[in-house]
Amino acid sequence: MKHRGKGIGCMWYPIGFTVAANPSAATVKVNEDGTATLVTGTVEGGQGSLTVLGQIAAEELGISTNDVHVVSADTDTTPMDTGAIASRTTYVTGNAVQLAAAKAKEILFEIAAPILDVKPDQLVAAGRKIQVKNFPQRSLAIADVALQAQFVHGRPPIGTASYNPPTVDMDPETGQGQPFSTYVYATQVAEVEVDDETGEIDVIYMSAAHDCGTAINPMLVEGQIQGGIAMGIGFAMQEEMLFDGNGLQINPNLSNYIMPTSLDMPDLDIDIVENFDPTGPFGAKGVGEPTAVPTAAAILNAVHDAVGVRITSLPATAEKILRAIKQDRIAGQKELSTAG
């Protein structure tokens, strides 16, 4: 017989390294035509981090994503970056990018201010224009300002900046300290069906609500969450590196190391929790790793709800679940017989 169940997993997760310095630097160059080039030492790993960093630079400069070309991943030319690790790129590198873009923008404002007959701090960049705050009809095209900056004033609008999240060392005895600058929060909920004759779990549906501060690019955030859930499903039910008695791996191949295929994925509903972290670039935090964190808990809690067994060791293979169901029944019968 098949039994359905529901389960919750929720979590918190920090952004960046634990206490240790993990700086990123970035350079933003505004070109003579108002487009920009962002130079970053981080490496695209598929998350879309370069797109997100481009969006952050573009936002600061008031131009579009397409107006920013991102150069990355060459130690000769790109500035220091701690790398795509610890869910830190949007937050840490993103802060560096925003600061760098702000510096370039400052030059543009200084050039534009006398032309617009205002002070630089009265200016904002938006819609590919530099305009007077609250009086948008007085504006100049960024392209024009950039051109003037370079060829008239001899001040190419280039900004370089770095960022390192503020932390406080942890006390070795008590662990008290501020190991991270900020954290994200998330909940995933799973619906499963468990076959009590075979122990097989069918994850039917999952909903997930993740906080990442401002979602710089909701489409990419969704992609991270969906991918993290897939990895979480593998962790929950399938994946395990096995060793024989001599310490040799038994299943070092993709035939026998079982990870989710397209058929193993449930239907998903993804929500992004509205939030704004004042310490992040435009309120953003991060999303990469947390997506894979609560999935196993949600699924195993749903299994518990469905068939009443608590699996305490992962992966929760069908065999393990069936064994638990049978033990549970035996225990139940014993209870009945002693009670009777």
Add this chain to the structure above:
Amino acid sequence: MKPFDFFQPQSTDAAIAELVAYGPNVKILAGGTDAVVDLKHTPDSLGLVVDISRLDDLKGISLTDAGLRIGAGVTHTDIVTNLLIAEHAPALVDAARTIGAVQTRNLGTLGGNLVTCMPAMDSGPTLIALEAEVTIVGCSGKRTIPLGEFFIGYRKTVLAKDELLLEIVIPKLNLGKPASFIKFGLRKGQALALVNAASALWVENGRFKDARISLGAVAPVVIRAPKAEAVLEGQAISKERIDEAAKAAVTEANPIDDFRASRKYRSNLIEVGVRRTLTAAIDVASN
């Protein structure tokens, strides 16, 4: 891959001539889904690889006087999409559908699946439950034997070094026989069977007739479960009988204990698999 020579014969005779000429240092390649992987792990150079994937005499699915003939070189995709098989032996389609993934089903052949003779092959149980026969061709001519006798050990068949599997025939008597296949794996896609099972049976006056049960991945080769079949023969259809047969089938298997599943769990799957395939076959019979 270590070096080898490659030969694409134009006919089965030409292929067999090469097998004779080359002796033991030759490997036959059909779909390649197992054979090419083997070649990649073969420690020594082979003499010759004979590619039989394009031999016309190994192709084709047809109804003959003997029954439903399926060429050994027919791919799993051919089986999945063939209307004759869908009509006369739909359980074989169900089994073929569970093999590997689209790409491997497009390459892999029924003959290759049988000749490679892995205990967990998915083609075997249904064919054995339907009492299929295989025709083998070699230097000394053709011979036809029951598929059950074709498998003789772990990755070992009766094929002599100079022989090829030519075709598989589901006998006329068993065409349309209600049957069902089930497979248990470690995931839904690209699963390798922990246990698979097939049952075929006639229902006559509410009684089991000629029930055939076959199991895979539970012994060195795909097996039949005669004791379980005997439990059913001539008996009135009932849940109790099915349960009894399923329990009997467990005693006929000798599953291994390995990293993928324990012997105990596999035994449980045998029982469930036999019960479910019998029930499904009865459903087919009553519809």
Add this chain to the structure above:
Amino acid sequence: MDDKARVGERKTAPKSLPATDEALRLPAVTKKAMFPLETITAKPREQTPSVGQRATRHDGRLHGLGQTKYIDDMSFPGMIHAKIKRAGVAHARIKSIDVSEAERMPGVMATLVGKEIPVNRFGPTYQDQPLLADDIVRHAGDGVAAVAAVTEQQALDALEKIRVEYQPLAPIFDPLEAMHEDAPKVHMGHSNIYSSKTVNKGDVEKGFADSDYTFEGTFSTQMVEQASLEPHAAIAEWDPNERVTLHSSLGRITLGRADLARVLVMPINRIRIVATVVGGNFGGKNEITHEPILALLAKKTGRPVKGVYSREDEFISSTTRHPFIMKYKTGMSKEGKIMARTVRLICDGGAYCSWSDTTLSKACILSAGPYNIDNLRVEACAVYTNKTMTGAMRGFGAPQVCFAYESHMDDMAKELGIDPLEIRLINAFREGSLSPTGQVLESVVIKDSLLMATERFGWKEWKK
């Protein structure tokens, strides 16, 4: 045997190539869509403000056209191929390595053993890992020697001819056994425990005394592989100014460069690392692996040297996710408020530290869950064993502890007869809550996420 002889034996010798055929003279097949005339830039990329836009990825078009260049898609004139021989024993002293026969194999241009590496130790926290084991093998996937040959197959053939003599050492695989004083030691020193962390907040004893109920649970998790679709790959190339360039699937290039400089004893400005899109990282490509080996082989041979891990190399020699053993004890009020908690974490680090130290810290801090717990004690340690080393993988200990604290939470909810959603809402952090390390938390939206996910799910209406 040469090709002629192999073909000569055939009765059906292949027809010679038709020299008249134009197709024979054509170069390799070219891509057709190198400069597509059709522009399909999606609107969100062109709109301002850019933050919040569903902008398409800058590399999305290249991906779809098959034109994203990963490391293995690159080749350079004269490039040769390197392969690494893995120990195949879990714990042993290397008595000798004989590469002489391998060096005489066809196509072989150079070999490399650990003793030839200037500084044969690396690691992000402790430099406890050899690039190629030179003295002791600590897990079966340890590399012991490398070969560079004209073709990959020749390199693989040559690996078989490398003779390594081992003196077996007692291995230890179970982290709990490895913690015993008299257990075989994976590294020198008096203990296999190489990292310990604690977090103490409030008064745990008092917290338990004030609790109405106490619950306990023990949980464990397995070793997991990142299993990126792209295997580790790198190409090393020198120029006459003694500068080395590494094209690598590495995800952290600036720190990777510093590691390279340290192990090769070179000035940092003589090393260039160029990465492309990493074909999946998930933590597995965050530290150098074979890059220095390739660099040294390239130096020896004067050729660009490419190394690509086989799928088996990926599993047996690269980092993995830590197995954890987690013991939880929690004191609860009858209303479902957590009064006190103790957590003990044991993390199986495998043969080398890699990112275990930071994994342990994160796991320690996060193990309380996103809940207000005034009285908390967490003790955690990482232990060496003779297995594939564990390192960075998506979550740094968080998936492990989350599985434990959330399972534990539901068990308690069930005993107390409180709905799983309700018990979480009772305990969840709120703005300004104090974290286990005493940090004031800001931008806390755990309750919002709980309500949002459960509402979308239909938690309250849901029926079995």
Add this chain to the structure above:
Amino acid sequence: MVDITITVNGEKRITSVPPETTLLKLLREKLNLTGAKLGCDAGDCGACTVLVDGVAVNACLMLAGQANQREVLTIEGLADSQKFHPLQKAFEELGSLQCGFCGPGIILSAKYLIDAHPNPSVEDIRKALSGNLCRCTGYTKIIEGVAAACRKIAGATDKAA
């Protein structure tokens, strides 16, 4: 050596390779078409998927000699300078791929599906892609991409009719 006459992406080539060369190696190393990827070299991951005579296969499981006299379509041949395939468009617009390594194989598996079944259900798409492992995306946006491409193709055909 085996002589091979092969048509790749519509272009005929004659070449000669050692018999132990796989179709994947022939494409990547001899014909410079690196779109098909080597992910596992054992037919498990599908990153090397190409279409041979219109049929999706693992190029790592086929010897080059077996592809003699056949037509091969690789990801590089799916679009030309005039037109992207709707799958490529949809995948770009919806962010279907992340690291992209599985992409060429996935797109060709999807093409194989929709050539025969222009209006697949989500379950059909899942089944058609089960031989292509992806570690980044959870397959969700890939499935959406395939479905969107099918709608686009259907829409274009409706208009034409």
